[in-house]
Amino acid sequence: MLVVAYILETNEQQAKKRAKRRCRVRKIFSKRAQHGAFANLIGEMRLWDEDKYYNYFRMSSVQFDDLLHLVGPQLQKNDQFRTDMLSPAERLSITLRYLAIGDHMISMSYLHRVGKSTVSAVIKETCKELWLCLKDITLKFPSQNEWLAIAEDFEQQWHFPNCIGALDGKHVVITASPHSGSSFYNYKGSHSVGFLECLPWEKSFIKEK
Structure with missing residues (x-):
């Protein structure tokens, strides 16, 4: 019985450690709002270099805004317990860049300062909403x-x-x-x-x- 109790207690402690690791946000990702691509590179291209913006997304800033107007409400996530949620514009920018060049998920993760699994989920969800919003218009x-x-x-x-x-x-x-x-x-x-x-x-x- 003592052995069983010891094993159960050890497993519980390990589970708590794993949960704690999963909940911890890496420091580089916590600086997304200050140093991520959306807040810096993309914002600068939008202000000062429309040609590079077009090259980056394969569309103009006006076209991006039009697309965001259509799909943005479906990309809005509401979670009162989190303050670091990706905005619809960030979700769309990650997805469009991926569709434009087919970059690796890990590269997108570093560029936008979000986890690799988050990048994958964002692209999947956004592509689904893009299809639902555009299928009757473009096809x-x-x-x-x-x-x-x-x-x-x-x-x-x-x-x-x-x-x-x-x-x-x-x-x-x-x-x-x-x-x-x-x-x-x-x-x-x-x-x-x-x-x-x-x-x-x-x-x-x-x-x-």
Whole structure:
């Protein structure tokens, strides 16, 4: 009985230590508001260098604000016990930068001064909300009359009748997941997912008018 009691007490102490470690915020992360990329680099580019801002996010500051206006309310997190919550703008900036260059999670973690697991969760959550907000705007399915109008444009512009779209594809390189085998392996010698697009004659996605 004494041995069992000792083991239980030891396990409880170890569990408390692990919980304490998990709750501790690293000092470099606690300085996010003062030294993180959003408060410094991104803010400076927004004020003084719009070209670099566009290069960083692949969109202008005006476009960023428009997107934030759409998705921001869904990204707002309310927790009265925490004062270090990421703002919707920070969440969007982390996600857009990741989508722009596909950087490593650990690099994003250091740049924005948040934990790697936080970066991963933010990107996943924000991408989901972006899809929900934009799918009916950016991926609108044409009506019958719109298909006919697209075919007419192809014939007028390219003298190509009965055509409703130009198809093209792109390999988006990814890191293969463990035990995936040859599932995502392509003939170029890398792992990727295929991105296929069908566009009207002017090569722009069909949008809600």
